[in-house]
Amino acid sequence: MTEQRDPHGSEGSGPDGPASGAAPPVPEPTVWQQLTGFRGSTTRGTDIALGVIGFALLLAIWSGLVAFEVVPKQYLASPQAVVVRLWELLTRYEFLDDIGISVYRVWLAFLLSAIVAIPLGILMSSFRIVNGLTEPIIDFIRYLPVPALVPLTVIWLGIGEASKIALLWMGTFFQLVLLIADDARRVPREYVEVGMTVGARPSQVLRHIILPAMLPSMVDNLRITLGWCWTYLIIAEIVASDSGIGYVIWSARRYVKTPEVMAGILAIGVIGFLTDQFIRWLHRRAFAYLR
Amino acid sequence: MGNDGFILIDRVSKEFAAHGKSAAVRVIENVSMTIARGEFIIFLGPSGCGKTTLMRIVGGLETASCGQVLLDGATVIGPDRKKGMVFQSYSSFPWLDVIDNIRFGMRFRDDISAAEKERLAQYYLELVGLRGFETYRVNRISGGMRQRLAIARTLAAGPDVLLMDEPFGALDAQNREFLQEQLVGIQKSEQKTVIFVTHDVEEAIFLADRIMLFSARPARVLQEIRVGDHIGTERPLAVKSTQAFFALRNSILDVTRKLALQTEKIMLQGGMSPA
Structure with a gap:
């Protein structure tokens, strides 16, 4: 087999094995993929951000419950109160x-x-x-x-x-x-x-x-x-x-x-x-x- | 050499008492031997055969059920700094840096001055090739360096005998060979009496003056091999590729393969896991 291979062969590997030249980079997993993947990884910054978001969600739900009077005021005070x-x-x-x-x-x-x-x-x-x-x-x-x-x-x-x-x-x-x-x-x-x-x-x-x-x-x-x-x-x-x-x-x-x-x-x-x-x-x- | 009898293992047997569902297990069967001052002895045998237990009895970390061990004429009754131990796993302290781990070996010595301790710390640091890593934390250095550190700390305590329990077992092949070579060098300058436990035949031949080949459990001495008679006493790394080395290795491997099969049977029949 003396078939000439395309020197800039970035079309992937041919039947003769891997193409020459630098391989295309493997895409980095997105932050979302890292966070939702099973036993995925995270950075300290993202972790803190998640913590803040968690608290914000809790506050939002709490405010919502009070504002729309889902729960009477004497039982649940608003966060502001x-x-x-x-x-x-x-x-x-x-x-x-x-x-x-x-x-x-x-x-x-x-x-x-x-x-x-x-x-x-x-x-x-x-x-x-x-x-x-x-x-x-x-x-x-x-x-x-x-x-x-x-x-x-x-x-x-x-x-x-x-x-x-x-x-x-x-x-x-x-x-x-x-x-x-x-x-x-x-x-x-x-x-x-x-x-x-x-x-x-x-x-x-x-x-x-x-x-x-x-x-x-x-x-x-x-x-x-x-x-x-x-x-x-x-x-x-x-x-x-x-x-x-x-x-x-x-x-x-x-x-x-x-x-x-x-x-x-x-x-x-x-x-x-x-x-x-x-x-x-x-x-x-x-x-x-x-x- | 010969019958100088620096260490005398006198008819030692060891039985682990029955507890719970497991029956009593005899791990060492009436072993006797004489070890000369400055000799490098290898305990070779299948995993779990009791060779480590025998070495721990010499170190005073276990007691014999029958018989006794004499070190320089005195009966061994417990551990002390005269019987230094290098463990299989990494035993250096992570809260201390490299040089402080070496100093720890001398911390409880009162036979030498503080200045002498400092001189020795620097000497052993140099000896095991850790100069330049004094202030490194233990988990910032490689596995091979950690075992060298353990050797330095143990030597710093000034032991009469160095007991080494498969110290290179956790290392990769290249590191292992490198450390074996270094140990030969260290032994040349320190002239310590060493008992070294391994199940690696090549390691045994390369390091030993004398190999004690143990049977499957309960451990008995099957063969005593004076390695110097086969491959000489000089041990450059190249000795590993000589005819004589191969011949000796093959003859020992023949025996150990059979032993390994035997041990497997013993393990399958139940009883406790190797100590």
Whole structure:
């Protein structure tokens, strides 16, 4: 076969094999194809844009429901009314103090449970006896619904700060300690054995290997648990309190001040979202070596 | 050489106790051997035959069910920095950079000064050819470099014996050959006693002073091959294409092929997965 081939053969491959010259570029998939393709890829910019669009759609539907009175006004306030009310609360009704006390309760309880859960979780993963003695108890308490514990905390600790902190602590500690123990267990056995074969004692393995190795996933779990703290906060503040976001929401309910109820919920959402994003950002910076 | 007996493996057997539905499994059957100071020993055998377990017993990371291991006259009772270990998987710490990973090998030594530690860190960095990568994060360097890093860290701890568990198993063929060659060079300057586990026959011949060929599970020593008698003690890469090398490889492969079939049968009959 000595057939002469077209030197600029861009008509595709002939029967003799591929044509010579540069192949035509394969078209890049469009953003739409990437986003809708099964397990497709995306960029950070598109991701943020999608998030904004999601919120915008939610707002549009919400406004529509109110504007066309699909839902009566006393049940669903318009977004504008909620924002206005939130502004009034902040500027005229010392709502900032309520936010402050709620944030304080959440963080105090969260820190107290982390301070106990981190060492205990690590010990559970390191020593069978600690794990054997504590895990069944923790597993049992973990399944108790937090609201069911409210009466007990009130009987034991009254209706002051202590009972609220205790309630939040119980809601998070028993979940957190198991997550921490798992994080520690997932540290590769090789890492531990490297430590032992360069002469580290168990306490040194814990401090110099297990702790840094588990840190990224531990911070993730702390972030998630902090979110749960907010859920229990509302329960604590609804039951017996005269301050806090939960208290504001619950007293507004009594007079069917729907915009105020929703303003309180919005405040929690915003605080939660910002905290979460902040911790994620810290995580990305501190653990850049993971990527 | 000969009966210097730096490491003495004395009638070691290992049985993993029954648990749950799986019956007790005997993985090592009455193995004895003597290893001289500075010798490069290969444990060769089919996957899952128990050779890694035997090496881990030497390292103090597992305990024998019967028998004992003596290192320089003392019974091995647990891991310490005298028994250095290079693992099959990447075992360097991702939160440390290259030079800090090497320093980690000396972190718990109190027999040398801080200045000496720093000198050694630089020495081993150079030895494994990672100069210029000091500040690189571990997951920014290649698999071959990571294994060299693991070797440097292990040597930095000042071990009497270097235990290597299929350290090049995860590398591609070119990298593997390159690292084998480097290891020969490192061994020349360091004169360490090495126990190296592999199931790759060519790797075994190229590296070993002596090959211990193990049976299928439970591991017994089937053959002891003094590689130097066949291909000499000098190991340029070209030795891999000599007649003598091929002849030795083929004779060992004949045995290992049969062993692999045997092991497969054992695995199919149940029992636990290889440790």
